[in-house]
Amino acid sequence: MSGTNIIEIKGLTKRFGSFTAVDKMNLSVREGEIFGFLGPNGAGKTTTISMLTTLITPTEGSATIAGHDLLKEGIKVREVIGVVPQSFALFPELTAAENLSYIGKLYGLPSSVVKERSIELLRTVSLYDHRDRIAGVFSGGMKQRLSLAASIMSNPKILFMDEPTTGLDPQSRIAMRELTKRLNKAGMTIVYTTHDMDEAEKICDRITIMDKGHIIADGTSKELKQKILPGNLFEVEIEAPTKEIVAELRRLPFVTAAELSENLIIITVKQRKGTFERLSDFFRRQGHEIIEIRSKEPSLEEVFIQLTKKDLRD
Ligand SMILES: Nc1ncnc2c1ncn2[C@@H]1O[C@H](COP(=O)(O)OP(=O)(O)O)[C@@H](O)[C@H]1O
Ligand SMILES: [Mg+2]
Known part of the structure; x- marks a missing residue:
């Protein structure tokens, strides 16, 4: 090039x-x-x-x-x-x-x-x-x-x-x-x-x-x-995730979205800092053992949705 x-x-x-x-x-x-x-x-x-x-x-x-x-x-x-x-x-x-x-x-x-x-x-x-x-x-x-x-x-x-x-x-x-x-x-x-x-x-x-x-x-x-979603998407792997635990997650003040995707829970948070500790705490209190928490790359689709929503509000 x-x-x-x-x-x-x-x-x-x-x-x-x-x-x-x-x-x-x-x-x-x-x-x-x-x-x-x-x-x-x-x-x-x-x-x-x-x-x-x-x-x-x-x-x-x-x-x-x-x-x-x-x-x-x-x-x-x-x-x-x-x-x-x-x-x-x-x-x-x-x-x-x-x-x-x-x-x-x-x-x-x-x-x-x-x-x-x-x-x-x-x-x-x-x-x-x-x-x-x-x-x-x-x-x-x-x-x-x-x-x-x-x-x-x-x-x-x-x-x-x-x-x-x-x-x-x-x-x-x-x-x-x-x-x-x-x-x-x-x-x-x-x-x-x-x-x-x-x-x-x-x-x-x-x-x-x-x-x-x-x-x-x-x-x-x-x-x-x-540019648009600076690292606020996480993927959590636990044993046997349930809809109930996802619903609990959605109630947390620092969580904007939570979804069950096969055996993983995809979580969007308001800000990246401190997320790892907060999520660890939450799952421990719920009696779930975390296998892994990973930072997830957002898809372009997520970027687009975020951008056009902003457009509509303007
Ligand atoms: N010849 C035309 N006369 C009037 N409106 C048109 C004409 N061509 C396209 N448009 C309008 O311009 C907009 C953009 O169309 P287009 O460039 O075909 O979009 P895209 O290819 O991204 O789907 C649409 O709202 C379409 O209806
Ligand atoms: Mg076209």
Whole structure:
């Protein structure tokens, strides 16, 4: 990773009538990273991607993509990017191979190159054996893999992927993520959107959390968690935990939440300091022997819930 910024976004805004879908966004994406836009439906992820890929014109603001001005050099921008759109945008009546040849020709690649590259990419996305079947009959996972192959025909510097795993079965989701990581390792910068917190954490180097057109937090998943919940989550292992003991825990003044998760009790406290002693005391008084108390990493989901709750109160 070289660390230079391959995308710089300044004040990017999109309004549809009086509705603001993306509001004065500022951020940069570094060359070589997998950068994630994470947010619920309607957060503005697709609108952002559509602006950055020249599909729609920003209402305000600007961006540079691999050194090219988004507004003044749209053609140059299109030359260095690939896009995997949220919904299938290939030709269902063409075969997998025909879809790729068509895209290759659109890019003006010589036919020998198109042929070679199609075969290579069909192999990469594990569709070579299905190359002569029409795309319309493919499963969701196969369509999405073909869409990915099409989007990288021109060997783009930056690949935009809009919720590439939404609606796929778990196995296809894993395959899609593996492919994405492989492309990234080979040098492609990836801009990836998802509403799946777990997925963002698994695949993205850095994450921007969006809600209602605004960036509400950004950083690595580790930074996001530290910023928001500084170590106030604990996991306690005792012999035979019960619902009753969890209910008792919830009554303690220093406890904000307690939950039974299989054989563990997950406890959120108001502040980290002194927690270990307080919990030890409590369980001793209840006649339970503690096997272990561990500090637990919060999930991005917990971070998001905490953040958006704050938003609602504001
Ligand atoms: N062409 C459009 N006209 C009017 N409103 C739109 C249009 N496109 C998107 N929106 C609205 O903008 C908001 C953000 O949408 P979108 O960017 O698709 O969100 P996401 O991809 O995060 O689910 C939504 O409230 C959506 O209804
Ligand atoms: Mg979307």
